[in-house]
Amino acid sequence: MDTSEANDDTLGIEVILPDGGKPAPCCPHGPTLLFEKVGKGDEKGRRFYACSACRDRKDCKFFQWEDEKVSEARVLAREAENQSKRPPFTQQEYCKRFRKFASLPLDEKKFCQDCQILLLPSEREAHSSHRSTPVTAAQLRRPSALLRPLDNKKSNAQYLFTDRSSHFLLDTLAGLGYKRVLCVGTPRLQELIKLRNLEQNHEPMKSLLLDIDFR
Template structure:
């Protein structure tokens, strides 16, 4: 296995990571880009370049920039506008306002558009009249959003092969048995909803809390800002900015940082080095010895 790993480092594309990775680098719709270089026989070949951290296929994210390239102000402005156009149509807070209005509707008026993957208020019905719409969306449906949403299937950037209920039950039993009280679910939405649904039935002293970090913004429709963070695990980017970062850090440091565990299920084709780098940063967020104002 070590020989295979060394071979991968000697041939192909290498990602260059440092303590400053993510700072003062160009952004794509998925956050800060990563620095790459072609290598052959363990030596760099050609120019270094920036590319998307999450998408290895240029069809999924077209961003590319040579590291030594001078980019015009007009191009930078165009890039910023494009990045903004790729973000969710609403803020997390706006999604939560809609969610509260949705829950207040009678069951017969609760609808979900399968084509647009969106909870519908009465004012949305006309716009979605020709779409496939699910009616009578119950509270039980809302507690299991992964069963409403279509899984994202790109193996290299999303690959939502969701855990079965049996697997979730096994994980939660093990977590509880080992004495953990909080679970940071990174890319594991079904485990997050399973923990939340089961913990609501437990006595307060036995409850397990969870926080979901996921690149799939659609979960913003169902969870508050203290339950879900829109996050890219390949560059440790919180799309909600400093507020989302601080929310996650508060969760990790609760009770002096004791009793917390991270469970993750990365995309199959994702790069290992950036993932390890991100989880090191999460560990630094958790560490009570690190200053909240310091960069991870």
């Protein structure tokens, strides 16, 4: 993490776990984390809030000292900035859109490559100058086949494994008897676990995907 504001004789940075005190301020990526620099001789330094997702200030410039007094004007400006950088739809809206899209006839299912979004019939005219492609039922079951990979290694790198690699990983995990899997930046492995669970031919496996990708 680039912590130039807290950067004298710092030897390391520690994350301070919340103790039920005041809520952390939010950046565009959500609630921030509280950090503390550790100096020579384990000397504790000043605590500060920074983005919980991005480790480079170029990707998220949020920075605030824990004991800093923030004016109401700055809070309002920060909230406006956070709002401007949020995804175009909430998670609930995305789910509602997906259900509508899934109910469309096959020849009406279109995906905008430029905007990386499933197009509902009422939106096609607005995207008429963009590149769009048909969407198959198989692609809806594995949407990572449609999406461009995110490639910022410091904040949101994704590992889009080939089918062969994904099956090998899943078979290995199942063979080792794992019942819970945390998929970090590996959406195709997550998709494969969900699909295998639907088949009901294998021991069910619980999985959670951690991936900074609003799509």
